[in-house]
Amino acid sequence: MGCKSSDKPKPKHRKGLWSPEEDLRLKSYILKNGHGCWSSVPINAGLQRNGKSCRLRWINYLRPGLKRGTFSKQEEETILTLHQMLGNKWSQIAQHLPGRTDNEIKNYWHSYLKKKVAKTEEITKTKTQCTSSSSDNNNNNNNELEYSSPSSENQADRIPSHQSLEKTGIKSPTNSFPHHDHLNYDFSKDVQASRSSLPKLFFAEWLLMDHHQAHGSSSANTVEPNLVPREGFGHGLSLQDAVMGHGFLMNEGIFGGHFQDEIVGHDEMLNSELKFEDQISGSGFVDFISGGDVCIDFNVDNDVMYI
DNA sequence: AAACTGTACAACCGCTTTGGT
């Protein structure tokens, strides 16, 4: 924001699929300069696209750390569960799936999961009609996630089962449930509320927090109420929430040991040395964490993180 | 082999939100 509107001789913008040359131009420009103001990106990068198109291309396709290929069973279940909780909040759902974009998840939902869910619902319906008096209804041995449409009028329908939440690695909100009336509680509000109430935290602060927790001085109960434990909501969310509040996605490496090996500029943010003992063992080298609006260079050597 | 159909996914469009002036 606050972008100069003066640099806009408005040429007609190219549309349609991106060519490999355009991709290369955009990627190398952003890796070198950062995106800054999106509307100026195509001008500076010599592209005949609009800023919006560049942004989308970067976020959905060129951004480092993106996973490509088919969704795993785990990811699928996570999507189903979160969709049940949040509805079509694709960007929020994507926050729980590192390396996946909202667009990708949305497409996957419309082309595959939606049908699968409809089918499951239909089967369940016919089952219950056939065995309406049977007690089998409570003993569902099906491996599929139980699903009820978020569009349902009944709020109770939106509550995912404990089992399905556990399957996805998402902590059941009932652990710290603020209401006794579980059936009438809206989880999506809870998720949003927890996000909005989070403090803004710089990366270094988050690391220090992590360090603090790792040294046993803090059990889950002694963490300051405003701080979200990193493992608190599956992979991705707590970090995302902790660092600058939103829009930050750390590459999987931190969690899984797979590090990206490209370099993104902008290392002026911090100049500090931080212990990172609990997550990365041995020596390693990580070139960057990137995502959303933030790019941080760092490397890890003998458990010391240099930023 | 050509026409048709279905599917997956990339990209666009328009509305809403956010933040600066």
Place this chain on the structure above:
DNA sequence: CACCAAAGCGGTTGTACAGTT
């Protein structure tokens, strides 16, 4: 507080490609 531009988001469309008739 109003206005404006940028960014974000979700719905929709367009396109390529594979499978079927």
